Amino acid sequence: MQDWKLSIGTAGAIGLRHLKTDAPPTTAYIMLGERCLRNCAFCAQARASTAGAKFLSRVAWHGEEEDRAIQAIGQAYRAGKIKRVCLQVVETPDSFAIVARALAKFKAYPGLPVVVSCHVAKVEQAEELFALGAARLGIALDVATPALFTRIKGGNFEQRWQLLCDCAAKFPGQITTHLIVGLGETEKEMWDLMCACVARKITVALFAFTPLQGTPLATTPPPDRSSYRRLQIGLELLRRGYPAAVVHCDATRITAIDVPQLAEVLANGHAFYTCGCPDCNRPYYNDHPGRLLYNYHRPLTPAELTAAFQESGLAQLVQVAPFSASRHLKAAAKEPSANVTAKEAPHA
Ligand code: SF4
DSSP states (O other): OOEEEEEHHHHHHTTSSOOOOSOOOSEEEEEESSSOSSOOTTOTTSTTOOSOTTEETTEEEEEEEHHHHHHHHHHHHHTTSOOEEEEEEOOOTTHHHHHHHHHHHHTTSTTOOEEEEOOOSSHHHHHHHHHTTOSEEEOOOBSSSHHHHHHHTOSOHHHHHHHHHHHHHHSTTOEEEEEEETSSOOHHHHHHHHHHHHHTTOEEEEEEOOOOTTSTTTTSOOOOHHHHHHHHHHHHHHHTTOOGGGEEEOSSSEEEEOOTTHHHHTTTOGGGBOOSSTTOOOTTSSOOTTSOOSSBSSOOOHHHHHHHHHHHOOHHHHTSOHHHHHTTHHHHHTSOOOOOOOOSOSOO
């Protein structure tokens, strides 16, 4: 029987590892396979990466016997500790068979939604995964422009985008893509791609690029936080049904947002939460505990909300007084929260 790799946070949340944390994941993250056939320049699991094999992004992974892992996840789901499973599939010659086997095993827990995040080459493979029991499918674009895609991931952006669009047309609202900010694209290029995704009902999971030792991009800095905040705000407005035209850009970046009382609209802090599939909070996936976070996996404190507004550089938000921003957080603070004090090692 093969071992599965659970993120350290997942292993802690489902009781398979002692982990003192107040940032439990709300999705169980499982990495299937090791050392990818592909060679994405940012990825610890890439073919040529010399990063430790037990890492994916900043997260360390815990090996666990397959049936024991499934049983613990199922019990945690029934207890309401986790709400979703994400299979993060490293591409290997037998990855499709491994995913099929995992999906079959999770059928023992009806209602437990399983997302499969893997490489698919054609719509028929997506159909097969849904037929096998996947609730959603993640097809990562990662990179925002054709030239960067070829340089950083290898392969053809247009083909990948077309496949993503075809899958989204066939399974509207059930397709997620990962977009990584900070790989050399302009803010405007990322914004345009986000708009194109949302227009096609493709759910966007936004990541901040995280340099990892042992990868070719180890010395590339993480993205400008101000730019990241503006993209988060733009995406939140799209999710709430505002037209893309409310966001104004120059040739390279977002310059203004034409929404009355923008601070009030954003005052619950949701714009700065981790986004992607429902209930995916990815604690510290690309953030450092103890610092201001790119993606918040729990409600922001008043100081964090004020900082996020300031960082955006948008005139309506920079002028908001800290007191004014904080009074709106009360409702958000009542939501289920990990209430993190952020002392732990990386552990989505
Ligand atoms: S958004 Fe979260 S749950 Fe969805 S595919 Fe990405 S990591 Fe998995």
